[in-house]
Amino acid sequence: MLRLVSRAGLMTTLAFAAPAWATDPAEEPPPADQEITVTGVRQAYRGDFTLAEIPQSIAQIDEAVVRENNFVRLADALDLNASVSRQNSLGGLFDSFAVRGFAGDENIPTGYLVNGFNGGRGFGGPRDVAGIERIEVLKGPAAALLGRGEPGGTINLVTKQAEIGRTFGSAAVQAGSFDRVRTEGDVNLALTGGLTARLIGYAEDGDTFRDQVHLRRWGLLPSIGLAIGPATRLTYDFEWTRVETPFDRGIVVLNGDFDTVPRDRFLGEPGDGDHVARATGHQLRVQHDFGSNWSLLVGASLRDTLLTGFSSDAELVPSRQKIFVDGRSLSRQRRSRRYDSRQWVIRAELSGEFEVAGLRNRVLVGADHDRFDNDQQFGRVRPAIVTGSTTDRAGYVLDILDPVYGRFPLPTPGPQNDRLDVQQSTGLFVQDQIELTDRLQLRIGGRYDDVSLRTLNRLTGIDSHRSAGRFSPQAGIVYRLNEPLTLYAAYGEGFRANIGTDVTGAIFDPETSRSKEVGVKLTALGGRLTGTLAVFQLDKANVLASDTGNPGFSVAIGKARSRGIELDLTGRLPGDVEVLLSYAYLDAEARSTLLEPNFNFQIRPGDPLVNIPAHNLNVQASKRFAIAGRDALIGGGIQHVGERSGETGTAFTLPAHTLARVFGEVEAIEGLTVFASVQNLFDARWYANSYSPLWVQPGAPRTAAIGLRAAF
Structure with missing residues (x-):
């Protein structure tokens, strides 16, 4: 691909074979103040298309925007x-x-792609942004091509890869609130004319706003690029990361009172120690170009993760929870986890173009095979049923208003779940985009998936097997209305095997979906302002939710639907003001009825899906200028998240919140930049997510950081 990077860090990704302005008259060449870097790495599943030609909403979050905000997660x-x-x-x-x-x-962690490979389902801890060049939010009915993803969309992380023939680097150190210290480095070394190594690493240590919760994390993310002649490139990427921090379920909310306890109060047990999450990953990709029209991309990926540790969590079953009796004595269960996973993927795709009857056809044909081994050993000991004679020790009680940690000996968890899930998937896909006229393009395609799942429950001896296959079609149309506006519509079906079983050992039916979307894409101000307005509806069947009474297992809740409107805008306005605006209205709800016997709640058609706000908005503006001849930047943003359900099947609701942030940087001397940021500027009280009123994750208060960044 050809990577065009503006000074402000907003990125347009184009195909390698031809610049966008050569294939789409609505897009002009980049302005003269842009730096052009050719990396020669083709994007997986993309083919030779500009973003305006794709009948799909795609939002890109560039590394520069993430760096300016000083986001690290x-x-x-x-x-x-x-x-x-x-x-x-x-x-x-x-x-x-x-x-x-x-x-x-x-x-299971939400799946995402890394350079087009499935790579997010393991238990390697929260992903750090170090080593990420850009984040692609691929929305809508693209499952026919990508396969096994959610119908709402897929996140693809494009990593920083070795750039052939260049030597450059940067390093940064920063200090922030709660005694947090972080360092990171990125060095690209041209070893020979065709061999380059890129070395990326980070380390972070410090407290958090939560009492008793300390965080340590580090990672090494090197990449090696080898040019084998003018038409072939080999790239190898390595991942080695570690996270150490206590398991933290958050706070409790009684009777809808979000001030039940301070947001910094830890309700676990320091004696449990840290949970440790590790990840080791490898990716190897080979790209070969057959002239200017055809390209082959072949690769493999392997990722191992391991999560281990103990935790003390609030008990959720009312009959075992003393806090519902006196309002302060929190009955807790103690849990142990050893979650071991391995995922390996091989994939190949051939993309190119030809003409039939005078019509240009751009095709993408490929196959992939994915195996995911998920080995979970989970133990717990639960508090006794609350009666008049139940002791605080039997309930493993913590006083939420005056916590005394280490009051009782740590209970020893007994086996609750010892299960191995092995999921294997093989997919074949084909896509053809036909230029019917110079304004009208038609996309047709499909994917066939063959999936098998084995679940071995070592505690019960039940060994379950299931296999299924399905063809998922895809269709789209793109019409360039005029220079700034392009209309599109798309339809797609999806298919994904549900991993795991219910508590009896039965494997669930595969999840199926249908997606419909129409929208308009904008390219204005000579390509400096781009955006997408989309309207969509997604329908899913065989949807699962966690079995609250049996951790590690799931229950089928039937059908669900999501529909809405979204708007994404990004670009540079007159006056060199960089803007980013993203808004979504979502109506996501259950479409089936389910009675949950353990907690006696009922899911009904129309009930909102948990943690999904109806309204979500993020807007940001920044400007570069000069101070005493030195480059400087200042910017700020606002995020608004509306009310959302905080527990499946009940009326518990998380309140809306609005967060403000500011950031800036200034070049102190040539090659050395001072940067700073403040998140949650007005110290709003907010909540990131929730599972139940007793497991609510509070968001961080006002948090500041300042640092130095050197580059050569």
């Missing part, structure tokens, strides 16, 4: 796009989000 960066909603994050130990209202399996 993937979850914070994804907040920049309003179609993405935070979900329950397993005590802060994995990434979980929904796109257009649909989140996937609550018991």
